[in-house]
Amino acid sequence: MNFPMTLRIAFKALNRNKMRSGLTMLGIIIGVSAVIAMIAVGSGAKARIQEQIASMGSNLLIVLSGSATSGGLRFGTGSVPTLTVDDAKAIAAELPSVKYSAPVLTGVVQIVSGNQNWSTVAYGSTPEALLIRDWPVVNGRALTQADVDGRTAVCLLGQTVADNLFGDMDPVGQIVRIKKFPFTVVGVLALKGQTTWGQDQDDTLYVPLTTSQRLLFGRNFPGMVRSISVQATSANTLKQAEEEITQLLRQRHRLRPDQENDFSVRNLTEAMSTAEESARVMSLLLGAIASIALLVGGIGIMNIMLVSVTERTREIGIRLAVGARERDILYQFLIEALVLSLIGGLIGLIIGVSASQLISHFFKWPTLVSLEALLLSFSFAGGVGIFFGFYPARKAAKLDPIEALRYE
Amino acid sequence: MDDLIRVEHLIKIYYLGEVQVPALKGVDLCIRAGEFVAIMGASGSGKSTFMNILGCLDRPSQGRYFLEGTDVSGLTKDDLARIRNEKIGFVFQSFNLLNRTTALENIELPLFYNNTSSRTRHQKATEALTGVGLSGRGHHLPSQLSGGQQQRVAIARALVNRPSLILADEPTGNLDTRTSLEIIEIFQKLNQQSRITIILVTHEQEIASYAGRHVIFRDGKIIQDLSFQPRQAADDLALMPTPTEEAIA
Numbered sequence: 001m002n003f004p005m006t007l008r009i010a011f012k013a014l015n016r017n018k019m020r021s022g023l024t025m026l027g028i029i030i031g032v033s034a035v036i037a038m039i040a041v042g043s044g045a046k047a048r049i050q051e052q053i054a055s056m057g058s059n060l061l062i063v064l065s066g067s068a069t070s071g072g073l074r075f076g077t078g079s080v081p082t083l084t085v086d087d088a089k090a091i092a093a094e095l096p097s098v099k100y101s102a103p104v105l106t107g108v109v110q111i112v113s114g115n116q117n118w119s120t121v122a123y124g125s126t127p128e129a130l131l132i133r134d135w136p137v138v139n140g141r142a143l144t145q146a147d148v149d150g151r152t153a154v155c156l157l158g159q160t161v162a163d164n165l166f167g168d169m170d171p172v173g174q175i176v177r178i179k180k181f182p183f184t185v186v187g188v189l190a191l192k193g194q195t196t197w198g199q200d201q202d203d204t205l206y207v208p209l210t211t212s213q214r215l216l217f218g219r220n221f222p223g224m225v226r227s228i229s230v231q232a233t234s235a236n237t238l239k240q241a242e243e244e245i246t247q248l249l250r251q252r253h254r255l256r257p258d259q260e261n262d263f264s265v266r267n268l269t270e271a272m273s274t275a276e277e278s279a280r281v282m283s284l285l286l287g288a289i290a291s292i293a294l295l296v297g298g299i300g301i302m303n304i305m306l307v308s309v310t311e312r313t314r315e316i317g318i319r320l321a322v323g324a325r326e327r328d329i330l331y332q333f334l335i336e337a338l339v340l341s342l343i344g345g346l347i348g349l350i351i352g353v354s355a356s357q358l359i360s361h362f363f364k365w366p367t368l369v370s371l372e373a374l375l376l377s378f379s380f381a382g383g384v385g386i387f388f389g390f391y392p393a394r395k396a397a398k399l400d401p402i403e404a405l406r407y408e
Numbered sequence: 409m410d411d412l413i414r415v416e417h418l419i420k421i422y423y424l425g426e427v428q429v430p431a432l433k434g435v436d437l438c439i440r441a442g443e444f445v446a447i448m449g450a451s452g453s454g455k456s457t458f459m460n461i462l463g464c465l466d467r468p469s470q471g472r473y474f475l476e477g478t479d480v481s482g483l484t485k486d487d488l489a490r491i492r493n494e495k496i497g498f499v500f501q502s503f504n505l506l507n508r509t510t511a512l513e514n515i516e517l518p519l520f521y522n523n524t525s526s527r528t529r530h531q532k533a534t535e536a537l538t539g540v541g542l543s544g545r546g547h548h549l550p551s552q553l554s555g556g557q558q559q560r561v562a563i564a565r566a567l568v569n570r571p572s573l574i575l576a577d578e579p580t581g582n583l584d585t586r587t588s589l590e591i592i593e594i595f596q597k598l599n600q601q602s603r604i605t606i607i608l609v610t611h612e613q614e615i616a617s618y619a620g621r622h623v624i625f626r627d628g629k630i631i632q633d634l635s636f637q638p639r640q641a642a643d644d645l646a647l648m649p650t651p652t653e654e655a656i657a
Binding site: 002016314317319320324328401402 | 465486521
């Protein structure tokens with residue numbers, strides 16, 4: 001018995017009971033579309049987290065000043081600046097696993113322009129700081145080494161600060177006051193959005209390190225910085241960079257082996273990968289729950305195929321009598337189940353993709369439909385068809401021809 | 409030596425739980441190619457069991473069955489399916505056509521299972537349909553045909569693979585007298601012109617009288633095996649009054 005023939009018999013049999021075939025397919029349709037939509041939601045969440053990791057700057061390490069202990073009282077990390085500008089320079093110059101390093105001073109400042117004012121976090125750093133964070137300037141120019149060397153009173157504004165102070169006006173070239181000192185706005189940073197924990201990355205401003213030391217923060221501890229941002233050469237060298245920095249700084253700070261580090265190295269990418277991992281797990285879980293629907297659809301197929309085998313007992317008897325072998329009957333019913341599940345799978349595919357589009361359109365959830373997810377759920381539907389179709393098909397094939405012919 | 413069928417001491421026992429029910433208690437029979445045999449007997453006499461074994465639908469518990477010289481009692485299910493497909497044609501009392509499937513497709517059915525090309529299938533089926541006098545009705549569904557016509561389609565299906573043996577199980581049981589005679593006439597023609605062996609199960613003496621040999625079963629054994637000069641269905645049909653309504657199609 002050839003395949004196209006068997007396929008035709010299957011279509012004919014399914015066509016005979018349109019309502020029943022449709023309802024059976026519905027189970028598979030719901031299952032497949034649920035799997036696709038759920039995987040799309042999960043992958044969308046994952047993709048957004050990856051985007052945020054990228055926005056933070058890739059392969060990023062942050063070296064923080066150590067904690068101070070005074071009269072048995074321990075202050076928090078960064079309470080005493082132990083890192084110097086020279087430490088930052090040494091890290092960049094001596095360590096092969098480090099691409100850039102930038103000393104950073106930070107502090108909350110009030111910035112005033114005309115009759116508007118705004119409180120934000122100011123960063124005093126070198127031009128490398130923005131390279132590390134992969135953060136371009138969209139309007140005006142970036143900070144330069146000349147700004148750092150000349151201690152010029154210039155600043156770069158984040159989008160949020162620019163919007164709040166200037167609204168629709170072009171901030172470039174305007175004078176703002178920070179801690180009463182006049183600064184010229186030379187540029188506006190590109191929009192970066194929120195971090196995973198909801199912090200607005202655009203609510204910030206950058207000034208040259210030297211300027212910030214002189215005018216804004218650096219008075220108490222000259223030459224000291226609060227932190228150093230470091231970018232490793234690649235994701236693979238991140239761990240190595242972390243160790244090398246620790247070694248180098250211990251050496252530079254002349255710490256004896258029994259002394260604790262007076263600084264700490266934070267691996268931000270690692271923290272983010274945890275978030276990414278949990279998004280992946282969520283995606284998997286959603287897919288698993290949805291596949292239960294697909295499984296239930298498969299049971300529906302089995303149910304209907306069993307009914308169909310019983311109803312068509314006589315037909316099976318006739319086929320056996322005129323020379324059908326057991327496997328001819330087995331294939332016939334198996335292909336019928338497969339056709340049911342694959343057509344259902346195809347319709348489910350279309351509905352699942354449309355549902356994903358609707359979800360991202362109406363709920364503003366990011367969704368991502370991948371080819372792998374489509375292929376996976378479609379072949380899963382086929383697998384369900386074969387798995388749940390096998391028992392009824394076998395039952396049909398094992399019928400005794402004599403009894404089947406007598407069946408009323 | 410040209411025995412088409414030879415059975416030796418055929419025994420068939422059914423098991424109903426612990427109870428053994430012997431249906432055939434040692435049957436010996438030879439049928440030569442080209443014979444027209446009527447098998448008779450009351451219900452429960454074992455004739456249906458015997459027919460199932462002859463048709464390779466069932467296997468004997470003991471004894472041997474040679475079909476065209478080969479012992480088929482030990483063959484696998486797949487081999488039996490092939491024999492049913494190639495060597496045996498079945499005609500049943502209740503026609504056993506596939507509903508919602510045209511006459512032509514019903515006739516093609518045995519050809520599906522021996523990989524005949526679609527063109528040959530159609531050609532052979534059309535020939536067979538013409539052979540039973542139903543040309544032009546290939547696209548009718550069984551429900552659109554009269555009982556007699558349905559049985560002709562079933563005969564065409566049985567013939568389409570050119571079998572050497574036709575097994576007919578009460579083929580006229582659901583038909584009126586005239587239609588029954590017409591069906592018997594077809595069988596006689598096949599038997600006399602094409603030398604196809606026909607084994608007919610019936611409990612009507614009237615129908616059996618058209619067969620050249622009567623084998624009578626009782627309690628799982630053959631109690632009588634006689635040869636006759638058969639009546640000719642064609643002659644009897646000619647004597648019957650012309651029908652007022654031939655076909656109800």
